[in-house]
Amino acid sequence: MGQITLSINGEKHAVDVSPDTPLLWALRDHLDMVGTKYGCGVGLCGSCTVLIDGEAVRACTMPVEALENVEITTIEGFHPAGGHPVQRAWQDEDVAQCGYCQGGQVLAAAALLKTNPDPSDEEIEDAMGGNICRCGTYPRIRKAVKLAARYASEEGGEA
């Protein structure tokens, strides 16, 4: 055990954990930040997706010791006011069914649009292929990513 300082959603958090603890469990059990979800524990489902310096990363296989000098964004800290084009598109398309995977889907979509503001179906499928939705909301995810891209371009802002 030892103190590790993590920068999460713009705030510093000191956590007392063994350095090999995956970020997922530091968030959930030590910081009570439960928006990041456990699905498989081996980086295969994407439920635990967070942004690390803007890139989509699986928190379940990422030990905290590797994260002392990076900026972590969890779903709780991602545009809490809800104005991001991806968030609005997710609401307007009513993507969620059970909703368990959707925090990870939203962050994966946001990371995609940051580097590719107008992705094709194929590019969406490539980028989102690691985020499993057991309810099968994929047709809506495809539509919502495109809608978010449209919102962002209409506003001339960055997604």
Place this chain on the structure above:
Amino acid sequence: MSVRRKSDVDTSRRAFLKVSLAASGALVVGVGWTGLVTAAGEETWVPNLYVRIHPDGRVTIVSKNPEAGQGVKTAFPMVVAEHLEIPWERVEVEQAPLDDRYGRQVVGGSRGTPDGWNDLRIAGAGALYMLTRAAAAQWNVPPESLAAVNGVIRHEESGRSAAYETLLEGAARQPVPDVSVLKLKNRPEEFKLLGRFVPGVDNARIIHGKPLFGCDVRMAGMLYAQYVKCPVFGGRVKKANTPEVERQPGIVRAFVVEGTDNLSGLMPGVAIVGETWWAVNKAREALKVDWETTHADSTEGYAREAAKLAGGDGETMRHDGDVEKALEGAEKVVEASYYYPFVSHCNLEPQVATALYRESGKLEMWAPTQNPRGARALIARTLGMDERDIHIELERIGGGFGRRLTHDYMVETAWIAREMRVPVQLQWTREDDLQHDFYRPAAWHHFRAGIDGDGRMSAFDHHFITFGRGGETVSGASLSSSHYPAGLVKDFRLRQSIIECNVPTGPWRSPGHSAYCWAYQSFFDEVALAAEKDQLEFRLDLLSRSFGEPPLDLARTAGTLKKAAQAAGWGRDPGPGRGLGMAFHYDHGGFVSHVAQVHAKGNRVRVEKVWSGIDVGPVINLSGARNQVEGAVVDALSTSQLEITFTEGAVQQSNFHDYALATIDQAPEVECHFIQSDFPPMGLGEPPMAPAPPAIANAIFAATGVRIREQPWSRAGIIV
């Protein structure tokens, strides 16, 4: 001690025996789950609570059923709001806990909508009736001269109007109306809100990662647990090194639970409880258990037994006419066998529950459950408790599909919590979840069909090889003897053989149907081809007559098939490498047909689009309804590529690398066409599921010439 995210006031648990003003000044209306309201003049209702109108104009509507993604938490309050004539934007939805006054609180059998329809309409219309009477009394005008629009009662003649919230006291003094005087809406033409595309009420919480699910519960002093069971179902603990496990960092206790013989209840195991889940997960590596097992079921053993049984006669479950004679006299006989394996529910949220056992002997639980009353009964029975001492809060379910109709994870949590006397959250691993499910059972279908001189299917013989224990089929393994094509052909026989099975099985989304519809509707494709008939024409002909009681509503079924075919442009040439396929089905009150289009490049197939014809009566929430159809198609495609196998009594798969659910690149576009027929609304969680695999498989045949008769479809060399 309290759950941090729960509000302090829990009004839904107060007992309202009368329509009354609550302490907050809110008008409270309730209806009995049977939909019966006592005669006018008496103020007593069966006090189930759905509606609260607050003095500031907000309206709280309680959703009684668990939400698993089927959309009930949005759809149910919509029905109330429609009848209360209030703007949807003003509605706040509250999730009810388990409470006997609500009657049925189950996600299952697509029964939520048909069962709730009357109560919800009465709850809304009854409240509106009393508000209207209050305004009429205040203004001394006949109630018939008043109209309600957007939360306001208006008197056209005098121009007077009053917002609902100004009428609460007067409304509370009105007698409870008899149901017969209430205006309950039935048809889409009457709806203002119902039938519209309404996004889910929990969306904001979901996209901001706010606590919502069972695994999100956090309490002061809460400990985390895992429960380790024998890989071979039902195995007992002979010896376990629990002291060694307790010495691991962060571990509070490790102990053996003797458990019961009930495969759907508390199975024997070892509980590990610690300060964090990760500490428990690591300590589990040090656990060594000597298990005592009593069986060694295997997929290979099942297959050997099935092959042996296929040569026998089986037990005749139904015989109309004389099948052997009819087959002998047939112009052509088509014969084929189909096989599908065991599959897992594989909820994305692995099983989880939180419980606190208080010194007073009362148990509080927070859990994702599809049938909380069933869970409570199991817990009471296993722990020797009184059901009245168990309270269950319904957390949003991270995927149901039938898995959470069985409550092993909840009784395990309750047992551990009673040992610990502090709040405990049991969180299964993905591996636990995949290896301790209640699987959809495998089966073999051996079909023979006779075609007469007119190209009609005139005889049908079916040997169904399924699973059971002690001669009775296990859960999810039965087939109704009145299932079509029984009743659609003159000479029909169903025979059944049972393989003894020691692995747990259970209801899996559209139990039975979701598996065998693929076999039936694929075989129909084969028969139509042999009869040299168009697939649509062949199926419509099959649905054009019955012998005795029809096994399903022929006109409604044919209606959905025509609808899907028309939408897809059936009969057109889909182009090189492409194929169209179709299937119809009826289950759980809903009629659904799909037409699928696939594009094949060699053995790699992309499902491009699915057109669905759906008849579940009037649609309540267009978004929720479409979402169920879209999701069911993806689920069907996904599941058709999967299998759970057993060796030496244990499951071989462990995580998503060897149980690989479909990903976004495999998902087709889905286009829904609803036939809003003159029937009461039915649920949609299940009906779109069953006809999806055969529609896709038949399209694959049309594109590739490969007839898929085994699941996973990769066994036929097809990769989707």
